[in-house]
Amino acid sequence: MKETDYHTYHRLLMGEAISHSVLPSRIKHSSIFKQLLESGIVEKTKVGRGFCFMVSDTMNYRDFFSTTFPEKDTSISKSGNIRQFRDSKARKVATEAVFFLRGFSAIRLEDQTLDLGHYTQNFGLFAVKSPSLETKKICFVENLHPFLMAENLLGNDYVYIHKYGRIGAKSIKPFKLGEALVFVDYDFNGLDEYLRIKSVFPQAQLYIPENFETLFERFAKSLKGNKAVASAQVKSSLLPEVVKIRNLVERHHRFLEQEILFHD
Structure with missing residues (x-):
């Protein structure tokens, strides 16, 4: 825009x-x-x-x-918000990107080797702000709860990453990645996040389970509010995986939450 x-x-x-x-x-x-x-x-x-x-x-x-x-640069401070609006959340503020990491292998973080498995097994996750990250196999997970148990679905080979707030291209440009998987809700917002990640890492792939159509038919929920609004890049995308999900969501006015993939 x-x-x-x-x-x-x-x-x-x-x-x-x-x-x-x-x-x-x-x-x-x-x-x-x-x-x-x-x-x-x-x-x-x-x-x-x-x-x-x-x-x-x-x-x-x-x-x-x-x-x-997602990452429009502003110079608004929280103290300025409080003075002007009596509310520190009244308008968007400039903040650093905070990422949560989970995994079972070593990674390169800020030019240092980090035993991510140690932190995952002992503390559940590792948190870092605005990182310079290098790893061979990563999976971006949109929502926190699926992030905390993603290995139950996708295995232990990935480094799983979740951002506090929406992912923007600026926050992930410092990353050096090999294989990249994107695991999001199957709705317009999820597709938008996938396209933002793919704009930085063309090798990124959208995770779609083999039984997606069956899951969608059984568990899809009605679109409401913001989830019913597709961004311009989602509407104009010609990527087959985006077209598939977009058409299904538009036709039925329903979406599938990623959490449902963990249910038996």
Whole structure:
């Protein structure tokens, strides 16, 4: 998206009402904005003789914003938020990327060898911020609970990694990786995360279980809020694995959580 798009969506995030005449036509007629309206995350309200747009579902809009602009650079401090809004979470702040790691082999971290197996077996995980990481076989896991038991599904050969918050390309560019697997929810947000990772590591593959269609038919849940909004890159992707999941989600308006893969 363009810089003006970011500023417009950010104004909505800050609670502003934007009049119909002021909202850029490019945004007004975009599929993303239409989906925000259709899902009730943004509402169109009559004001006097005109209309304005404002956020009606703050939680899901924040999720949408962080997914669409995962690592937009800002210089906003928490103390500044408190002074201006009396709320340290009122708007996005610049933070360092925090990653959780699990695995059963040694890795290179900040040019040092780390026995990741020791930390996994004794403490459950290893946490590090903004790392320079090198490993031969890695699996990105979107959600925390599946991350904590991923080896039960995918084995002990991978280094499993989970980021606190959405993954952006900037945070993983310092990594040096061999094989890369991406294990996410089978929805628009998961596909968006996969495409962001693949933009940095073209060798990355999306994990899709062999019985995916059966699992989807039995356990798929209705799309709600932010999960019903597909990013521009998800909608335009021609990758077969993305097209497969996207079409299924769009057709049934349902998605499959990665947690279901751990159920018998």
